[in-house]
Amino acid sequence: xxxxxxxxxxxxxxxxxxxxxxxxxxxxxxxxxxxxxxxxxxxxxxxxxxxxxxxxxxxxxxxxxxxxxxxxxxxxxxxxxxxxxxxxxxxxxxxxxxxxxxxxxxxxxxxxxxxxxxxxxxxxxxxxxxxxxxxxxxxxxxxxxxxxxxxxxxxxxxxxxxxxxxxxxxxxxxxxxxxxxxxxxxxxxxxxxxxxxxxxxxxxxxxxxxxxxxxxxxxxxxxxxxxxxxx
Numbered sequence: 001x002x003x004x005x006x007x008x009x010x011x012x013x014x015x016x017x018x019x020x021x022x023x024x025x026x027x028x029x030x031x032x033x034x035x036x037x038x039x040x041x042x043x044x045x046x047x048x049x050x051x052x053x054x055x056x057x058x059x060x061x062x063x064x065x066x067x068x069x070x071x072x073x074x075x076x077x078x079x080x081x082x083x084x085x086x087x088x089x090x091x092x093x094x095x096x097x098x099x100x101x102x103x104x105x106x107x108x109x110x111x112x113x114x115x116x117x118x119x120x121x122x123x124x125x126x127x128x129x130x131x132x133x134x135x136x137x138x139x140x141x142x143x144x145x146x147x148x149x150x151x152x153x154x155x156x157x158x159x160x161x162x163x164x165x166x167x168x169x170x171x172x173x174x175x176x177x178x179x180x181x182x183x184x185x186x187x188x189x190x191x192x193x194x195x196x197x198x199x200x201x202x203x204x205x206x207x208x209x210x211x212x213x214x215x216x217x218x219x220x221x222x223x224x225x226x227x228x229x230x231x
Contacts, residue, residue, distance in 0.1 A: 001025055002064035004207060005107075007047060007054070007100055010036045012168035013119075014069035016196035017203050018042055025065075030054040030100075052099035056107070063107035065207040067117045068097045072137075073170055075130040086133050093137035094144070108156055117206045118145050120162040122222040138162075142218050149216035157215035159206050164222035166194035189224030 002025045009018045009029035015036060021027050022040050029037060030047040037044060045058045049070075072092045074085065097118065108114040120138040123131040142160055149158035165184055167175055175181050175193065185192040202221050205211050220226045 002207070003060045003062055004028065004065040004067070005030065005059065005063050005104065006067045006069060007031075007097075008069035009042075009067070010034060012069070012170055013166065013196050013199045013203075014067070016200035017067060017069075020200050020204050021207070026060070028059060028063075049096070052096040054100060054103065056103050059104070059107055061107060062110040063104060063114060064111045065115045065117070066101070066104055066108060067203060067207070068100065069119065070096055071119055071170065072134060073174070074133050075174075076133070077130055078132045081133055086136065089133045089137040090140065093134070094140045097141065098144075111156075113154065113212065114156045115207050115211070116145075116148070116156060116158045117203050118158070118160045120160050120218060122162055122164040122220060122226050124162065125218070125220065125226045145218075146216050153215060157206075157211070159211075159214060159216070160218045161199060161202050161206070162218050162220050162222065162226070163194055163199050164188060164220075164225045166196065166199055168196060187225070188222070189228040189230045192223065194221065194223060 004021055004025050005028045006014050006018055007030050008014045010031035018027050018029055018040055022042050027042040028045055029042050030045040032047055032049060034044040045054050047054050070092055072089050074089055118141050120142050123135040124139045124142055145158045145160045165171060181193055199221055
């Protein structure tokens with residue numbers, strides 16, 4: 001039974017990952033609140049989003065898997081974005097990750113081969129209008145992950161999931177009704193938007209022994225958007 005730490009696992013993709021893992025593993029969820037965790041038998045740790053810190057004394061000595069879920073969707077024209085907007089996205093998507101991961105690395109190194117799972121976006125590879133800020137911060141994650149994977153191999157594995165638009169609370173403004181969901185789905189070769197299970201299934205795989213020969217990869221889970229043109 002593995003010890004898995006999810007940062008931001010109380011809703012959306014993080015919650016679905018916790019839901020898929022908690023019966024087979026010891027799951028630790030670091031989040032601002034535990035209200036959405038319901039009846040899941042997980043260990044909740046308060047996550048301070050101001051300092052991006054967690055109480056590491058509440059963690060077991062060994063952590064076998066780490067998933068960083070916090071993120072942002074800030075879609076605006078470049079001309080309307082300020083430097084502070086870019087800094088905010090960088091803080092949420094990248095700097096928060098760095099702060100927490102540096103605190104948790106000692107626990108990960110005690111595992112036989114720990115797995116780190118991070119999140120990017122299809123917009124980094126594809127290039128999409130109005131994504132300059134979020135793509136910049138998620139692009140930082142991709143570069144960071146590849147370098148870290150090289151640095152920490154073979155003791156730790158580091159991989160990144162790059163989804164397209166997924167039906168989560170974070171995307172509710174873009175998917176506020178069924179018509180919007182259908183319209184957005186048509187933009188994908190598989191003709192639908194993603195759901196939390198689509199993404200959590202890959203995260204679960206990357207945390208498992210079945211992926212023990214996979215590291216330094218950016219894995220597109222995007223309905224074919226980043227590689228196929230079926231228009």
